[in-house]
Amino acid sequence: MSNPGQPTVQQGDTGTTVRRVQRALRRTPNLSVVVDGIFGPATHAAVVEFQQGAGLVPDGIVGPLTWAALPDGGPMPLLHEGTHGPVVSSLQTVLTNGADQWGGVTPGPIDGIFGPRTREAVEAFQGWALITVDGVVGDQTWSVPLHAANATLESAVGLEYVAS
Numbered sequence: 001m002s003n004p005g006q007p008t009v010q011q012g013d014t015g016t017t018v019r020r021v022q023r024a025l026r027r028t029p030n031l032s033v034v035v036d037g038i039f040g041p042a043t044h045a046a047v048v049e050f051q052q053g054a055g056l057v058p059d060g061i062v063g064p065l066t067w068a069a070l071p072d073g074g075p076m077p078l079l080h081e082g083t084h085g086p087v088v089s090s091l092q093t094v095l096t097n098g099a100d101q102w103g104g105v106t107p108g109p110i111d112g113i114f115g116p117r118t119r120e121a122v123e124a125f126q127g128w129a130l131i132t133v134d135g136v137v138g139d140q141t142w143s144v145p146l147h148a149a150n151a152t153l154e155s156a157v158g159l160e161y162v163a164s
Helices: 016-026 041-053 066-069 085-096 116-129 153-157
Strands: none
Touching: 016 041, 041 066, 085 116, 085 153
């Protein structure tokens, strides 16, 4: 199960569990879902839509059956200068392949090391996406839709890196 032991959440709830629901819904993919930790009317509507499509009772409440049907809602890793590994290599590949869209700034060699050039490429990407430009890849940056059909930065980099 990709979301084991999660508590039931519904409209009016807030916090990390709601963020998990929102990330899972974005991965269905429903790119209109905002990952903000607030289970408001928009999240409720997305849950109902998902439940209808999954053949579940469309009550807008995320209980055990809905959790079991949703993809993993765990966060992607937080990436910043000094981070290294395969997820950084994959990020560098996506940033390199799309660099012409966000100003031609590339991360340099695809070496799995998040250094100053990777930070510059992330900042260029964030500026292109009209989100906070801080050079850190967190929830907001992972959630940026790409121009590919139903793709976000996190899905392009690879959901195998989700930290469950």
